[in-house]
Amino acid sequence: MSIQTRRTSPFLAALADPVLRILATAALVNTLGRGVFLTLTILYLTLFVGLPATAVAVVLTVASGVGVLTSVVAGHLADHLSAKLLLIVLVAVEGCALIAFAWSPAVVVVTALAAVIVGANRASNAVRSAIIARAFDGASRAETRALIRTVSNAGIALGSAAAGIPVVVGTAAGYRIAFILAGCATLAGAVRLFALPRSVDATPSSVIAPDAVTARPAGKSPFLDVRYLALTLFAGIFAMQFGVAEVGLPIWVVSDTSAPQVIVSIALIVNTLGVILLQIPMSRGAESIRRAGNMTGLAGILMAAACFAYSGAAGIAAPVAVTLLLGAVLLHTFAEILSSAGTWSLSFELADRSRPGAYQGVFGMGFALGSMLAPLVVTVTALDHKTFGWAILAGIFLVSALAVRALTRFADRRAADSPEPSSSPARQKGSEQTMPAPPSIRR
Structure with a gap:
């Protein structure tokens, strides 16, 4: 570029x-x-x-x-x-x-x-x-x-x-x-x-030479790539943060806070505008494995703080509850933006370049599982057990995000110990040709 x-x-x-x-x-x-x-x-x-x-x-x-x-x-x-x-x-x-x-x-x-x-x-x-x-x-x-x-x-x-x-x-x-x-x-x-x-x-021309016996593209299956499966697992767990906004916040506002119900709509608008305005600038540099890991780790800290802010809005005066809820939504929005930039970039950078579809399919599976389980997890933690449940939820987000960060540290050290041979990128913007990566690359 x-x-x-x-x-x-x-x-x-x-x-x-x-x-x-x-x-x-x-x-x-x-x-x-x-x-x-x-x-x-x-x-x-x-x-x-x-x-x-x-x-x-x-x-x-x-x-x-x-x-x-x-x-x-x-x-x-x-x-x-x-x-x-x-x-x-x-x-x-x-x-x-x-x-x-x-x-x-x-x-x-x-x-x-x-x-x-x-x-x-x-x-x-x-x-x-x-x-x-x-x-x-x-x-x-x-x-x-x-x-x-x-x-x-x-x-x-x-x-x-x-x-x-x-x-x-x-x-x-x-x-x-x-x-x-x-x-x-x-x-x-x-x-x-x-x-x-x-x-x-x-x-x-876009895949590494196929196996002569199986006639399948060469390269590791994502289901045999322990590092990628770990990324998929932890990113999928963190993706349950969407369930906090879609399921947890509306029920929490109505059942446990004195804030007006319209705050749910305001929260959705704040979150949507935040993503629209900030996703692009805050994603810069995410192609670096180490930076993507740091983004995800910071997202975990922000999401944990958001959970405690959501929790703190219960049982207090409406103006203070509204302030805490809006503060939580802002923290949540930054966490969503950073985690999306970090984990999605890692889903590309840590994948076998010869099998992009298979790897992206597996990563999408983790996201889909997180989305499917989010309503249940949010309900049995925050909604059922109030402050203690929100603390458990905060711990889940923090641990999963820090696990992704630790995974990238290991991958970054491994890349430094085994420098890649120079090669052409998969495709530059505006290019019409797709170039194969060398067989030794396993990013």
């Missing part, structure tokens, strides 16, 4: 690089539909499908479980099939399922469609990450991931805002129209992906 490119705004860089431009614009459109789905699903299932809260929880848990499996499978397929066509198909399937979701009163059908929506979304995330790993080198890869996450948060925020219209209208028809429009937006994102170049696919 040239010095001029490094000094250019990431948004201008997105306009200059065709792959980044396509991925970013497609992500913006896709996540508009995602924001509608996340905002309306529970209300739709409860108010108009008539499911009790327990049944809704089962539907969402089953859907999340499917997402764990599809992430691994799709990542593996991205190393063997056209990643471009696979991503298009997955996004299109998600869009069609969103449209069908609006006309499905039967609980079995609703569960199946929710599983398809979540499964396709998790799978497409794994394939998209494989494309990023194949299409960009270390520094530009970190910038790309930060920009796409920023755009995705903006899309979800816009989708959530648009979802407020059917909530205000309060009719089943309004919800159905919203789901249909969300599905159409997702399908439009799939159409946009047709513009991706063939260089994002796994080809004989």
Whole structure:
């Protein structure tokens, strides 16, 4: 990457690089539909499908479980099939399922469609990450991931805002129209992906020489890579922090604090704006293994502090509770930004470069597992045991983040002891060719 490119705004860089431009614009459109789905699903299932809260929880848990499996499978397929066509198909399937979701009163059908929506979304995330790993080198890869996450948060925020219209209208028809429009937006994102170049696919020139006996790409399987599995485990545990905002905060505010309920909406706005404004600048330098580890370690400290601030808002006067809750949300937002930058960069840098899809699929599996277990873990700790539970939750986040930092220290020392031979990066921004890494590299 040239010095001029490094000094250019990431948004201008997105306009200059065709792959980044396509991925970013497609992500913006896709996540508009995602924001509608996340905002309306529970209300739709409860108010108009008539499911009790327990049944809704089962539907969402089953859907999340499917997402764990599809992430691994799709990542593996991205190393063997056209990643471009696979991503298009997955996004299109998600869009069609969103449209069908609006006309499905039967609980079995609703569960199946929710599983398809979540499964396709998790799978497409794994394939998209494989494309990023194949299409960009270390520094530009970190910038790309930060920009796409920023755009995705903006899309979800816009989708959530648009979802407020059917909530205000309060009719089943309004919800159905919203789901249909969300599905159409997702399908439009799939159409946009047709513009991706063939260089994002796994080809004989983009992988290390295959094994002559198995005819599979050479390189270690992610399921045999202990270091990568450890990263996946600890990053997945830390990913449960999303459950604090989505499940813990709303229930905590209503049941245990004197703060007005509107603080939940304000917290969501603060968090979303923080990610949109700060994800790109705070992700700089994350391509360095040591710096990514330090980012994650700092995220653990901030998240632990946020848990204690959330806890401290119980049983005190409303103005003080609001102050503590907003302070906790700010700490939580910084922790989310730093952990996302650090762990996602490490998921690329510590992966075997010959099997980006398989490795990203496994990493996505860890994230999906964390998301699936987060409601249960947050409930049995913070919500059930109050201050003591929040302390346990703080310890979980702190230990998992420091474990990632320790892992990177070991990896950094190992790299220093065994210097890599010089090689061409996977792909520089604007390049049309994908270059293989030497067989000895195992980052």
